[in-house]
Amino acid sequence: MSKQKKGLLPELRFPEFEKEPNWPCVQLNAVAKRSTSKNKGEKVSRVLTNSAVGGVVDQRDYFEKDIAVKGNLESYYIVDEGDYVYNPRISSTAPVGPISKNKLGKGVMSPLYTVFRFNSKKNDFFEQFFKSSRWHGYLQTISNSGARHDRMSITSSEFMAMPVPNPGDMEQQKIADCLTSIDELITLHTQKLDALKDHKKGLMQKLFPTEGEAVPKLRFPEFNAKGAWKTYPLGSAGQNLDSKRVPITEKDRVKGNFPYYGASGVIDYVNDYIFDEELLCISEDGANLRARTYPIAFSIAGKTWVNNHAHVIRFEHKSTQTLVENYLNSVSLEDYLTGMAQPKLNRAKLDIIPIPLPSLEERAVIADFLTSLDELISHQASTVENLVKHKKGLIQKLFPVMDEVN
Structure with a gap:
């Protein structure tokens, strides 16, 4: 990828598209439509929420209880798999609120959210675009400054008028594939990190004696005959x-x-x-x-x-x-x-x-083992952190600043 001038183009562009025209800028409502189907008769009982960190998740899993009460779900929007959801609640990780793609399946969302659906099934490019901050400026400009401090105040029509980049299908897919592959790598390394933490957690139950016991379930062989702790x-x-x-x-x-x-x-x-x-x-x-x-x-x-x-x-x-x-x-x-x-x-x-x-000699061996395990976990955590930073930096360069485009 080579560097480009800012403006109608991202800072980085794949070489095969360097001679292609500048990216058009369109309003969101030109490539997507609001989804406003209400949950009449409460036929759908699965309540979803859109969190800044986890994206679209089951409300019960996120809050560890049901927040929405049965009998109040008729006003909720039905959200199908593949739909996008904007949550206007702001946080340190989502300064204008998050936009996330629903990958869980059919559910319902609070009427405070904006639900929309892209005209094309191939919309991974926009999923990645909304993970950048390139669209934040528009919402900050149109938001009602007199609204609640923890929530953006934007009408649905203003939201759907958001300017978004719309390059050709092939370039969209190339960018989406690149960023998705990094997401998959982050997921794999995060799973490895979680597995290492779980492994240590399991070992800790065996490396120390349980209540009422004098020796642990697991012991280094050279200390098997050393007696009780x-x-x-x-x-x-x-x-x-x-x-x-x-x-x-x-x-x-x-x-x-x-x-x-x-x-x-x-x-x-x-x-x-x-x-x-x-x-x-x-x-x-x-x-x-x-x-x-x-x-x-x-x-x-x-x-x-x-x-x-x-x-x-x-x-x-x-x-x-x-x-x-x-x-x-x-x-x-x-x-x-x-x-x-x-x-x-x-x-x-x-x-x-x-x-x-145990004895000082056995303590030293166990301590060395635990320290080595912690170093492995720390190294894996750094790998995940560096991948996340790499993705965050790259995604800002692969999408143009929308106020410049506009």
């Missing part, structure tokens, strides 16, 4: 450094290069530090203590600052810290939490959490 209260397994923590309010923080940690990990960077060694942090409060959407225990190293929302523990041996970190992230801590709306793991409860540990 011992259980220690966390307060005696390491040295608590909570007294050294210092919170800094957001308005008082001075920006710098040193990571500032809270319950969820790095939350800012400041110009000073209070720790300069390898330590273990454990979330002290926050809904995540029950939700487990990020690790409860995480290692920090070097010059760092920690506020009072994460406990800080020093261990004599790095292998002990590795085992404790992995163990705490794999077991339920529900019995040690206080508070309901805002769960808390206070110092007294933290100190009595039982931690099963």
Whole structure:
């Protein structure tokens, strides 16, 4: 692909199309039509939603419950497989709301959404176009600025008048095939990442003794005859450094290069530090203590600052810290939490959490194994992240900026 001037052409164009005419710009309603079939008699009960990250998904899967109530579905739009859906709700990942293609099958969508269908079945080009940000400017221009701050206010007729690029069929397909192949690669590598995480999760249930047991189900052969593991209260397994923590309010923080940690990990960077060694942090409060959407225990190293929302523990041996970190992230801590709306793991409860540990020699072997597995997972996560960045950059160059085109 070679570089082109901006304007009626994308920045990058496949060589075989370099001598083809400039791309025409048409309104969306020239290549697609709104779909306004209402769910009369509530014949369709499958409720779909369009999320900024997952695209079109089952509402029950996305919200973990039904939001739409039976008896209120007659006003919902019927959405067939292959239809496109615009959700006007904005977010950090979808600053003007997402447009997604329905690949799940027939369902119904909230009347707040705009449903439309392309005249041609071959519309993968437009699916990819809507994954770019090249159409955002138009919606930002016509949106009612006095509307709700979390939702774009655009009439259906204004939406369907959106300018879209419409190159020849062969060039459309070439671009769609290129970007779809990257999507498939991202999917495969994401599946591999998920498989590695699941593999580690399964191993964690076997590498540590379960409650009531003294040895794990899986053990490295050289330690099979070494006898039972011992259980220690966390307060005696390491040295608590909570007294050294210092919170800094957001308005008082001075920006710098040193990571500032809270319950969820790095939350800012400041110009000073209070720790300069390898330590273990454990979330002290926050809904995540029950939700487990990020690790409860995480290692920090070097010059760092920690506020009072994460406990800080020093261990004599790095292998002990590795085992404790992995163990705490794999077991339920529900019995040690206080508070309901805002769960808390206070110092007294933290100190009595039982931690099963083998000899130092066995700890070192297990720690090396877990570290190697984490490095493999981290490498795979980086692969996925780099592919996503590559796709994001490429897609911006394969489509023109629509206000320039217009």
